[in-house]
Amino acid sequence: MTRLDMFIDRMVSQRACLDFAIAETALMGGPVFELGLGNGRTYDHLRDRVTGRPIYVFERAVASNPASTPPEDMTILGDVRETLPQAVGRFGDTASLIHADLGGHNLAKNDEFARLVSPLIAPLLAPGGLMVSSDRMYFDALEQVPLPTGAVEGRCFIYRRPTA
Amino acid sequence: MTRLDMFIDRMVSQRACLDFAIAETALMGGPVFELGLGNGRTYDHLRDRVTGRPIYVFERAVASNPASTPPEDMTILGDVRETLPQAVGRFGDTASLIHADLGGHNLAKNDEFARLVSPLIAPLLAPGGLMVSSDRMYFDALEQVPLPTGAVEGRCFIYRRPTA
Ligand SMILES: C[S@@+](CC[C@H](N)C(=O)[O-])C[C@H]1O[C@@H](n2cnc3c(N)ncnc32)[C@H](O)[C@@H]1O
Ligand code: NI
Ligand code: NI
Numbered sequence: 001m002t003r004l005d006m007f008i009d010r011m012v013s014q015r016a017c018l019d020f021a022i023a024e025t026a027l028m029g030g031p032v033f034e035l036g037l038g039n040g041r042t043y044d045h046l047r048d049r050v051t052g053r054p055i056y057v058f059e060r061a062v063a064s065n066p067a068s069t070p071p072e073d074m075t076i077l078g079d080v081r082e083t084l085p086q087a088v089g090r091f092g093d094t095a096s097l098i099h100a101d102l103g104g105h106n107l108a109k110n111d112e113f114a115r116l117v118s119p120l121i122a123p124l125l126a127p128g129g130l131m132v133s134s135d136r137m138y139f140d141a142l143e144q145v146p147l148p149t150g151a152v153e154g155r156c157f158i159y160r161r162p163t164a
Numbered sequence: 165m166t167r168l169d170m171f172i173d174r175m176v177s178q179r180a181c182l183d184f185a186i187a188e189t190a191l192m193g194g195p196v197f198e199l200g201l202g203n204g205r206t207y208d209h210l211r212d213r214v215t216g217r218p219i220y221v222f223e224r225a226v227a228s229n230p231a232s233t234p235p236e237d238m239t240i241l242g243d244v245r246e247t248l249p250q251a252v253g254r255f256g257d258t259a260s261l262i263h264a265d266l267g268g269h270n271l272a273k274n275d276e277f278a279r280l281v282s283p284l285i286a287p288l289l290a291p292g293g294l295m296v297s298s299d300r301m302y303f304d305a306l307e308q309v310p311l312p313t314g315a316v317e318g319r320c321f322i323y324r325r326p327t328a
Pocket of ligand 1: 199200202204207222
């Protein structure tokens with residue numbers, strides 16, 4: 001497996017998981033949260049496929065392709081370690097879908113960060129809402145969901161907040 | 165088609181074209197040239213799949229993932245507009261495979277650059293050698309090769325120097 005192979009698997013899994021999660025939550029009205037804008041490719045995908053739900057983007061420093069830069073009033077600027085707790089006050093547990101792709105090249109650091117942000121993400125998700133992540137997350141109250149066809153085990157993770 | 169869809173198509177096409185070109189030129193002994201290191205994903209792929217041929221990387225400023233950074237003596241540092249003409253003196257027309265992924269986000273600029281570097285690349289290719297590019301190239305003496313299965317039309321281009 002080359003780094004190109006792994007990267008393709010990750011991108012393909014991300015798309016499969018997002019498409020699945022968008023469809024599964026299509027009847028929910030709550031906002032969609034994109035944690036980490038990066039180049040803006042998954043944001044562009046969300047924007048294209050999600051209908052009737054606002055999409056908020058959490059990002060420390062916007063550096064996306066101009067073709068997929070979110071409007072200013074939909075961008076929540078700052079470190080997610082601060083902006084996620086603030087978002088609980090603003091949105092409560094209403095998010096229908098949260099996508100996180102916050103990791104970098106250091107797998108150990110990514111895991112550490114996933115442990116740190118998991119408890120900051122969970123309180124934002126509505127009952128029945130889904131969380132899609134490129135890293136394994138550490139949730140108490142959310143349950144892991146089997147991956148859809150086309151996604152590669154270990155390259156993407158899906159979690160659901162039970163409805164009751 | 166979202167930017168994520170296009171990106172996946174490009175990566176998948178790149179891999180399909182590289183695998184095809186590596187196999188087609190497997191019996192040739194001449195060096196492989198990677199033009200544009202970037203993150204180093206396609207370099208990592210070449211390094212893994214090419215056997216018995218040296219791989220030289222042409223790059224302006226090395227900023228790859230440490231896991232796929234080429235050795236210093238295999239890196240030809242500088243702007244390809246200067247290093248390619250110099251390489252003709254050093255290598256002659258011996259390259260068995262040249263891969264170019266030099267483009268950025270601006271399609272018009274990429275096309276302009278492809279026109280500029282095409283005549284600098286052609287003199288390096290051995291008879292029967294293949295050139296794989298993310299951009300359409302402008303060659304007089306090379307012929308375009310149909311894409312292999314798995315590659316998406318327009319996302320990748322393959323050219324061959326005829327043997328006679
Ligand atoms: C899209 S990236 C290559 C990505 C790579 N194929 C990968 O899989 O990670 C393009 C690279 O080409 C390099 N580049 C662009 N123009 C160049 C030039 N005129 N001379 C040398 N390098 C150049 C850039 O610095 C950048 O690293
Ligand atoms: Ni992503
Ligand atoms: Ni590339």
